[in-house]
Amino acid sequence: MKWLWKSRTISPPHADGIWGRIYDGLYRQTRQYRQKQKTLNDKIRQFRDGAEALPDAALVLSNDLTIQWGNKKAQRILGIRWPGDVGQRIDNLIRFPEFAKYIEAANFDQPCHIQSPINSDIMLELRLMQYGVDQVLFLARDISKIHRLEEMRRDFVANVSHELKTPLTVVRGYVEMVQSTEHALDPYWQKVFDTMETQVSRMDRLVEQLLVLSRVEIHMDEEEKHLVDMPKLLKALIDDAQWLNQDKGHTITHEIDPTLALEGLDNELKSACSNLISNAIGYTPAGGNIHISWVKDGNKAKFSVKDDGPGIRPEHVNRLTERFFRVDKSRSRDTGGSGLGLAIVKHVLNHHHAELAINSRWGQGSEFIIYFEPKCIRSLSVA
Incomplete structure (x- = not known):
C-alpha cells in the first residue's frame, strides 16, 4: 500500500510468490501507461508545433462553437487568447454582423470576409470546417x-x-x-x-x-433590393432578342410563369438575363432554336436559356465565368464578344443568392441555368 499510494518510484518492492507476480503486473501496466502517455504527449506537441507553423490563425472549436484551443497567430490577428478564452463561444468574441449571419446560415462552403477585431487595416478570410467527429476547425487568413x-x-x-x-x-x-x-x-x-x-x-x-x-x-450590397417583376422584364428582353435576331432567323420560344417574381436589383437581373440570351443568339448558327424559360423548379426559381448550337467542350466549362475568357477567339471577333458577359452574370448571382449551372455537350447545344434560392422568390397576382 505504501508503494502504491505514497512511493514516487515506479519500481515495486521485492516479493516472492503471488505478491511478486502482482507487483510485476502492476509495474508492467504502469510502464505501459507511461509509454502511452509519452506517445500522446509527443503527438500533442507535434500537433501544436504544426499549428503554430501555419500562416493562418487556427482555432479548434467544439460543435457548439466554444473555443478549445488556439495558436499564437489567433491572438495576433483575432485577439483570442489560449487558454484564457477557452470555453467562450467564438461569436461572442468576434462580433461582426457579417460573421453572425455566416454562423446563422451554417453554410460554410464559401468563406466569410471581415475586418480584424483588433486592427481595422487587416482584412480576414474566415473558414469553418468539420474536424474529427465532434469538433470544428476555424481558420482565419490575412488577405x-x-x-x-x-x-x-x-x-x-x-x-x-x-x-x-x-x-x-x-x-x-x-x-x-x-x-x-x-x-x-x-x-x-x-x-x-x-x-x-x-x-x-x-x-x-x-x-x-x-x-x-x-x-x-x-456596389455589392449597397443598393436596396425591391420586388422585381421578372415576367415583365423577361418579355421585354425577348422582344429585344427578336429584333436582334433578324439576321440569323432563330426560332425563339419561351415559357414564363406570370406569377413568379424576385426580390433583387432589376438593373443587375436584367444585365444577367440579357447576357445569357445575347450569348445564345450570338453563338447559335443561323436558323437554330433557342428556348427561354422562367419557372419554379422544386422550391427554387429557375431561369434557363437553351440552344442547339455547337456546345462547349468539357475542359472549357469551368473557365467560362473568368474575365476575358473566350472559348473561340476568332468566333468572338465575328460576334463582338468581349469575354465579360458571364463574369458579370457571376457577380450578379452572388448578390442574389443564386448559382449558375451550365449543361453542355460538344456538338449538341448548351443550356445556361440560374437557380434562385427560396429566400429571394416572391409572388405576383395575375388579374
Whole structure:
C-alpha cells in the first residue's frame, strides 16, 4: 500500500510468490501507461508545433462553437487568447454582423470576409470546417494585400472605362457625321468609315461592359433590393432578342410563369438575363432554336436559356465565368464578344443568392441555368 499510494518510484518492492507476480503486473501496466502517455504527449506537441507553423490563425472549436484551443497567430490577428478564452463561444468574441449571419446560415462552403477585431487595416478570410467527429476547425487568413490589389484593380478598370467613354463618343460622332454624307465619299472611303464605325461600336460595348462589371463588383450590397417583376422584364428582353435576331432567323420560344417574381436589383437581373440570351443568339448558327424559360423548379426559381448550337467542350466549362475568357477567339471577333458577359452574370448571382449551372455537350447545344434560392422568390397576382 505504501508503494502504491505514497512511493514516487515506479519500481515495486521485492516479493516472492503471488505478491511478486502482482507487483510485476502492476509495474508492467504502469510502464505501459507511461509509454502511452509519452506517445500522446509527443503527438500533442507535434500537433501544436504544426499549428503554430501555419500562416493562418487556427482555432479548434467544439460543435457548439466554444473555443478549445488556439495558436499564437489567433491572438495576433483575432485577439483570442489560449487558454484564457477557452470555453467562450467564438461569436461572442468576434462580433461582426457579417460573421453572425455566416454562423446563422451554417453554410460554410464559401468563406466569410471581415475586418480584424483588433486592427481595422487587416482584412480576414474566415473558414469553418468539420474536424474529427465532434469538433470544428476555424481558420482565419490575412488577405489584406489581396484585398488592396483587388480594390486597386476595380478602381483602375472603373476609372479607365469612364475616361474612355468621352473620346469614344467623340470619335463615333465624327464617324457617323462623315457616313451621313455618303454622296461626298467614293465607295472605298465609305467602306473604310463603315469599318471604323463597326470597331468603335465594338469598343464602346466593351467599355460599357467593363463599367457594368465595375458597378456590380464595387456596389455589392449597397443598393436596396425591391420586388422585381421578372415576367415583365423577361418579355421585354425577348422582344429585344427578336429584333436582334433578324439576321440569323432563330426560332425563339419561351415559357414564363406570370406569377413568379424576385426580390433583387432589376438593373443587375436584367444585365444577367440579357447576357445569357445575347450569348445564345450570338453563338447559335443561323436558323437554330433557342428556348427561354422562367419557372419554379422544386422550391427554387429557375431561369434557363437553351440552344442547339455547337456546345462547349468539357475542359472549357469551368473557365467560362473568368474575365476575358473566350472559348473561340476568332468566333468572338465575328460576334463582338468581349469575354465579360458571364463574369458579370457571376457577380450578379452572388448578390442574389443564386448559382449558375451550365449543361453542355460538344456538338449538341448548351443550356445556361440560374437557380434562385427560396429566400429571394416572391409572388405576383395575375388579374
